[in-house]
Amino acid sequence: MSKTLHAIILFLLSFFGYSQQVMITGKVEIDNVDEPMNLSTIIIENLSTFSKTKANDGGIFSIKASEGDILQFTSGFTTERNIKITSPILSKGFIQVHLDLEVIELAEANLNTLKKNLKDNISKEDTKQTNFYKSLGLDPNLQYIEVNPNVTSSINNNGIVDPTLWISALTGQHKKDIQKDEYFKKENRVKKVIEFFTTDYFIDRLKIPAHKINEFIHFCYAQKNINLKQLIETHRMEEVEDHLLTQAEIYIELLNKTINK
Template structure:
């Protein structure tokens, strides 16, 4: 008797399980969002615990039936639960919209580490002179190399490159390049320290002559020395004196 009851229960449970499986069919869908990274989102049928994942386009396929709940979850998206209807199974464009998880920073702290530089890290020796690009070219072109050809002559010999550069005029050209570079540096420093309005309104330099006055000022070695010290008061005082002389030059040329 007991065996018959057990057999009956097993048969009933098997039939119910088979019938439930038969009721479910494959539903095809696609997730959409404000990102192109749609691959790897978990799609779980909450009723059967069957799971799948989306492909690179966000498409998925899973066994389900109406009234099943599909759970969509991923690290980059908020969890979304969708109750399936009969229409979803006949909808060829069944889509589920996913919302991105926004990670908001509470505070951003920018710290300056003035003591950390190439010298502090031991990359550049302390006290070593720094060179601009033009100065490096000139130094390379004029530096004597006493170790050149040291393998062929006792005590070595002097490289012929500096002599060649001197006679070919390359050294002179590089010196001019260094001077031009220095003037450009002082021009930028001057324009950074004083606005265009300062030259026009305060120094009374006509607008069309401001750039010419800047060139005139940086040609003065005394002025560039003070300008390089970044002492604005002294620079402004000497700049005023140069402005007076420059306006006299403009006036004399206008006659």
């Protein structure tokens, strides 16, 4: 009986020891590349805990993990790689990850409207829009030129000698343009959060209705106890996720109270 009890205690100690999360620091490197690259778009996800983070420009990242967890490394320009966390990695507290560039065959390829996943930007057939521009005798690349909603004559002007700045100041348009510019910046920040965590994360993990995701992120930004904007700009995505998880419970409770009124 004592041997059995002793074995159970050892098993439990072993289990809790292995399940304890440790903060791991790592560095991502791209193999067979001569020039330095900006690695800040590489996403590291712990597939066991669903926590995510981003590497900085130099490829440095930190994320919590336990032995046996799988870390997934993805980006729009590298091949996906999964790494299993072992006891030696946990003991060292540091991991160096080598990734390969995604090779895309460019023969007879056409450039389409740019998408987040770079592999989706390559096509071997003309789009309907491209054929339409060709039929009009126009350069098909004109279809990819878009107006930046953040650009206004009174904000991005040519300095004090620009007459548009004088007119906008007199009419109050300059103040309106600043408000409009700030609005688009806020919307861009919301978009970045959704792109990083994905829509499925908000629906499946946080239980936020799809049509309420934007409103929920604005709700998170409005909380005074944490500077969400600063956390995102400094790539502290684990802290961002902690904030989202906390605010999701509060937001859903408020949502249910509104519905039940």
